[in-house]
Amino acid sequence: MAKAPERLYQYAEVFKGGMAMTAEPAEAVGGIPKIMHENFRLALKHVNRLIETVENDEPLVSEWYGNTCEIYAAMDLTHFCPVDLIIPTRPFFDSIDRMHEDDTPADSCALIRLAVWGARAGIIPVPTVVTGMLEPCDAQSLMHEAWETVPGWENIPTISLDPPYGYGDEDIQYFADQLKREIDFLEEHTGHKMDWDELRRICEETNKINSYWDDVNHCLMQKPCPFHSLQAAEWGWTQALHVNWPGDPEVTEFFKLMAETAADMVEKGIGAVENEQVRILWADLNGSWAEAELGPWLEETYGAVMVNSFAGRTPYSVIDTSTPESMLFGLARKGINEVPMIRQARGTVDTFLQDVKDMCRDYQIDCVFFPNHKGHKDQGGNIGYLRELCREMEMPLLTFSSDIFDPTFLPIDELKRIIATFFEAQGWKPLK
């Protein structure tokens, strides 16, 4: 039996610990602790599947969420994104410090740097094949090429999909045609075959998940917000697109639990924050520290809640499951037009602005935080448009430069000072 990288077994312990911490209250009161418990349990399930695959020497696919993971699941292929477990478990390891010792470019995104460092450090299992997606940023492309220089990763069969720049049917079809090639590639290199009936079932589950997720968001739109800062975005983003096995009914149940919990709290008028004063849109992905390291301070000090982020945006169309072609078209649309980050980063500024505008309106937002993530060079070029939009909406905007995956780039205490000054300027005072 082969041995998986030690880090995978450690991840399993982290998630078991999370389950243990949330077990009792989950049984007792349900609600948010129960969701957290289930989130840990499903993450553990994902890790165990990875470990089992490596130990049994079965094919393992490295993916990126824009490649539409439904395809791998329908081919019964264990898949993982090499950074997905590094990011959420960051507080438990010294990954960031070790990453800084590596020679990857300091002015690039920590997510990419962690991915390259992780492969070099041997904490990521070596995949059988790599399926890449050349969005949402320039570094994404180079990350895949950098892996080719890592010992043990040199000759892994790789296919990378080229996202178009436009949004129309012709553009989606171009990507769908590449998904077809991806299936051929996977069949050739893993021996697994596409099961179109299984893909249909999985796409139907995905449609259900997206519907529940949308229900959750409708609850977040209410005052007071039923969940803590960025919680729902984090749970949804994780379970729908990352630590997941598409089509798993347990994941659908997880989204149902989120939706029912949120609806119940809204109905009872219960907010996650006792005295909600300020509602914030975090205009990017959550990253790895905003939810846990900034959220509680905002809530306790100001009664301010980061209601949602781009990670929690749910613009998903229903995937038409009538034919293989219609499913691939629907998955392609999801992969390039709908999933977070790729949705906002690819192409023109219009989607980014529309998302900010719609979310400010729908979620009854009081101000926007724009973290100017150093990996999102495209969004740096959006700043003028964003300022104009916020002026037009009379929406206070706070911009600061950060690395949303590396808390050392902009220390949290420094950010808290920046936010305090901004809130003071708006006349928003601390609760105590």
Add this chain to the structure above:
Amino acid sequence: MDKAMRVREICDSFRELCSVPYNESLQSYKNDGGLIIGVLYNQVPEEILTAAGILPVRIRAVGSQGTEASDARFTQVNCSLVKHFYDSAAKGRFDFIDGLVATNGCDHVRKLHENWTSVLKPAYSHLLCFPKRQGDDLQVTQLAKEIKKLKESIEAHFGVEITDEALREAIKLHNRTRELQCALYELRKGENPPITGAQMLAVMMAGTCMPREAYNAQLEELVALCQDVEGISDYKVRVVVYGGEIDSIDFFEAIESQGALIVADSLGGYGKRSADMQISLEGDLYTNLANAYLMERPAEPRLHGTRAARWEYLEKVAEEANADGFIQVFIPICDLWGYERVMFATEVEKKDLNCLVLDTEYIFTASGQTRTRVQAFVESITEGGR
């Protein structure tokens, strides 16, 4: 006039043309009623513009003094190149162009194009969507479609017709440019190269900021002259420069001032890579353009799946030029070249090569530091270091 002096004179005249955005040659062309389109990046198939009777001019913010106008549109995460480009555009330094064509070559440049178009409102603007990877028929077909869209857009806006015959002639003209440029590169492989790396950069850049027929005529003369001149012998080491959109002659001069003669390069914007292809005149010309620009031209990091080919090309160039070492140059805050540096380092270590990595802001000011580092690098080669 002796031949060496004439060579210098031609190189100096090219350098003069490259010293300002709106040079005398362009002014004269405009005064005669010519149309100019500014081009961002070497991925744009300029043959289409030539076929339309429009002069493509590569945008360079040479002489830019600051980036104040960019501060409202870009942030700290954007590179100095786009900031200087936008600043120059906002200050009217490119007001002579009749339009702008760019590609989505990198995240910075596509946003430069978007801001320039929506805020500064050039009379005409087009973004050609270039595939992000070298690949197969899907990518070539996609790019051919995009090139046709550019053609149709030019035709509609400028009221011209781009016939196949005109495109064929344009391709011939550009092929001739590339052929002559390659001939000059060939001559620089010898022990005593006829011109310096800085002069070669001026030669290459001049081709992007003057009418092409006149450029070819001068280049033809230069190539002929260079076959007979004595050449340069007072150098200490021969180096190959590797990088992207580097357009500072001063930067190259700072390198060469320390005895490191640049005998070859693998530069995309204004270097050998942009010259190393010939476009076929057989069959569908749009497919040929797509094939050449995507699949045949030596690739750079912005084209995924070409890592091994990039390295092979660089090694070949260095070997043919009998180079002693490499100097890799890049502009900070560029993910593409930042990671290329990392992968380059892996190869350098594996093969124990002489290599120096230099970063420079778009406007080169760190002359003293560059000279010191190159001096140390030259010494490390000549005195038996690595």
